[in-house]
Amino acid sequence: MIRRRASAVDLPGAERAGRAMARTTFLLENRVLGVLAFLVLLAIFFSLVAANFAAVANANTIALNGSILVVVACAEAIVVITRNYDLSVGSVVALASYVGLDLVRLHPGAGPILVLAPIAIGGLCGVVNGLLVAYGRIPSVIATLGTLSIFRGLAYLYANGQQINGKDLPDWVAGTASSHVFGLSTLVLTAVAVVALVGLGLRYLRVGRQIYAIGSNPAAAAFYGLKAPRVVFQAYVMCGLLTGLAAFLFGARAGYIVPYLAQGLELTALAAVVIGGVSVLGGSGNVAGAAIGAVTLATIDNGLVLLGASDFTRQFIQGAAIVIAVVVDSVIQRRVRDLLKLMRRRGRVG
């Protein structure tokens, strides 16, 4: 709902300020549309410029490549909304994928229920992160930088030099990656389901709303009795579980599972989240945006490959996109920051 409001305060300049406010909130409320528009423009650009872009087969490639990133982006988004980071998602994918699928390999008869194995491992990693950040009060950058190395080291130790061959896994594993339901890839459907479920959860569950509140104004959240540590902890656990799911999909798609897969995934995930309009300052954005951001990144990558662009261009664009997205976000949020500062100042008065 977009509303144009003129400020009611009768001081000079109020009219101007009122219009500025309306502009700001318009941008804040409709950022996802902006990202979507950008994606559409991008797609049009590539289809005009790159030979095979606008083909169904190519769209398929983008969808498959992007699906896993979409799931990870949703996971990361949950944490970023609380004003934190999770830099360990790449390592969590490696650990959950290797150990989880190894368990599957060791119990071939157990059936698809074992998809819970990598998910659970991811959840455990999320618990560790959550404990460190929410209760240990360690800055999330440091904590997850540490767990990044710890989780990957554990994966390596467990693997002990071995690798898991996709052929040794029961059929249902690979089937998940390649099968189709009603003509749509299971992978894509999973991604869509994740976005829908997480989006709904953030919108309709109390803890979902509290996640936004804590990211928006931690002081106010404390005043209303919202338990910030518990909510942040839950956010990390959610992130871990979803990353575990992504780990499964990763492993299902890969021919060989090695402990050093998904290196650098956290940076791509953060890029997707930031491009998708989730603010690193917390409190705003949604998983739909993060998903679109992920698809955008996948599209950029795909289009650039088709154009024969060098690795340089791809990496540069990814880095530049993050910087631009963060700068744009900061400008949009200026009004929000001013309001927060004003509230803090009035709080001291009296």
Add this chain to the structure above:
Amino acid sequence: MTVARLSLVGISKSFGGIEAVRDVAFDVAPGTIHALVGENGAGKSTLVKIITGLQPADAGEIRLDGVPVRFRTPMEARAAGIVAVYQDPKLFPHLDVAENIFMGIHPLSRLGVVDRRQMYQRARDLLRALDVELDPYALVAGLSLGEVQFVEFARAMAEGAERLLILDEPTAALTPDETDRLFRVVRRLRDRGTAVIFISHRLEELSGLVDFVTVLRDGRHIATAPAATLDRAGVVRLMVGRSLDQLYPESPGGARRALGAELLRVEGLGQEGVFDDISFNLRAGEIVGLAGLVGAGRSEIAQTIFGVTPPTAGRVIVDGRAVAVRDPRQMLGLGIAYLPEDRDGEGLITTLSIVKNLVLPIVGRLAWRGILRPGREQAETRRFADRLQIKAASLEQAVSALSGGNRQKVVLGKWLAMGPRVLILDEPTHGIDVGTKAQVHQIIERLAADGIAILMISSDLPEVLRMSDRILVIADGQLTGEFGRDEATQEVVMTAATQRRRNRPAA
């Protein structure tokens, strides 16, 4: 006779040895609007915090409808039907109006999830009951301060303030129109039987609204009377009625100092949304007091002059030359120093030593080509520590270990070391013991005698009256009075401080 909705008996509370309220007792009848007035530091906020469960009282009893109660948390008070709307909005700017109203008290559907449709519906209902035109889907970030206040109010309604509603300065950010609307709602609540405690210093607007008035002064209850029996002058007299001589000895008198050239002048200074049309000047050797109630905008005026936030209107003239105000460093270079109200947060770096704090503005000057010279820093610090009588075990200890009074002396020393010509002091004796207060007063007078122009912001009326050669009064962001030493009395100042804002046409 009906039982009082709220009955306070012998309520006392001290913070760290300083008495905030003592032996306060009065009743609030159901279905009445009860004004709670008093100048800054009278104890109103403390009382509200005790009633709503944010702070426990040290002594005394609270009775709700005749039943003694003790609330340990605001949530317990809310459960009993007592809700307060504070001055500082605690809202989530990224979320919309309805979410803000219901955060933490979301209506739930049968499945245990948030019933969004009901949330927006109830928000709409609440806002309509408040007679305010707000879209429940609007982001709070885009609201004006007045609208934010209404969201706070709606939240209080949502929390269920059936028995007692406390409003702390609710009209501070409202237009006359919005104020009228608010009053209509408050009257409706009263008619339904809710008791309303209305804290405000805008005495004129209270006259048509409230049924009773309670006056607090220096933490004590002074009087409770039907509003009809008190006029504005009477209320002001009750608010300030104290004998001045008991508190501060007669000052040597302003004639002692010869006033020098004009060092600072502001003309039509304005900060959009905070204050406007402020004009005054400062002469060397003069102490000008800036009086007014908390929230009037005095600190903001000082910070604008100092360059913390550049002004949106008006001019600042230093030594006869207009200055384009940019940042504090520039103003410091012109010889203007500002001692912030938030001593520990902005005036000092409490984790660092006395030396490091005191020499901060001149550390470059004391150094040799960028290399620190601890010897000189120590010597300079010792000079000012002696001159200001700073009591500390060692100059290397962290400032956090010092008492409030000594900390203030460190801040003073910091600016004196720099050699300012204009010194703006924001609440210089706030939170300091009596003995050190007197010392600080002496220091200030000595500085004026040395030719420094001093602008002193203070909410302590006796202090302002004693120290100032001239008093400027700010109310709601406007200059409402200027008084010389001879004509200034507590009543005259307080009357100007509680004056209603003149309406200005929108640009």
Add this chain to the structure above:
Amino acid sequence: MRALSAYRWELLLVVLTVAAAAWATVLSPYYLGFDQITYSLQQSMAVPAVIAAGLMIIVVIGEIDISLPAILALGNILFAHFSQIGVPVWLAGLAVVAVGVGAGALNGALVVAFGLPSLAVTLGMMGAYRAFALLIGGQEGYAAFDESYIWLGSALIGDVMPASLVLVAIVFAVFTFVMHGTVYGRLCYVIGNNARAARLSGVRVPLIKVAAFAIGGATASLASLVYVGQYQSARADNASDILLFIVSAVVLGGVDIFGGRGNVVGVLLALLLLGTLKNGMGLANFPGPVQTLVVGTLLVVAVLIPRLAELNRARLSPRRRPPAPEPRGQPP
């Protein structure tokens, strides 16, 4: 005795380093030789040490820069490129450091101009710098270098002391002087403790912040001059795992991650500890990721201990609850 307790943390680091050295000696008796120690230290910590010094200043002012390893890689490529086109080494060195200063200053300018969280900005710039490295050096990078270029990373001064360790010593001596003896250093600590009070006291906060980032960039590119000589390789993906090492060194060195506290000597001691530990792990044939695991665990433990002590203190005095700090994500 009081002086001793004030340096508790540093003493602990020394003790742990000695323990690590003892462990390394148990694994390989040759370790204790002077030549061996200096050589292994050069291999394990010379490059990170130089960067850690720069990162320390950035952390002291309350920010972070994770693009430093990327600036290192860019420096590598540029340096190697200069070697290939025959630029005299001293000129090339100056040019590379100049680029590093520019890159760091750019990071700082973005943070200061828009008030952006430094993590997000440097995350993006990291990709950009590596991308530039890729552009100049291509996928394969460089493998052949002029003799003079590899001197810093491999030569022995007087046949005894590795030149790179001498550089580390010089860098740390300079930084100790800057941080603890100059106006600039004092202002860095002031800003890290309370930037708002600093501004109100006339401190030029933006300038000092940008300068800190610029110094960080300079150390990263200075380190690349060593890197090239040490590994005789220059590729855009160099040093992708060095970030953990330098962050751990800074944190283990007692520098408060929130800013305003810490000394240079502590960081040097932490580097010695980590370097010795790394050598020991190498001798014990720990695989790379496992070594990283150990360092990561050390990082987490190093941050956790003061926190647990704080929580414990809070539990013991239930009456005075310390005010809960704002949940620290990345403060805007």
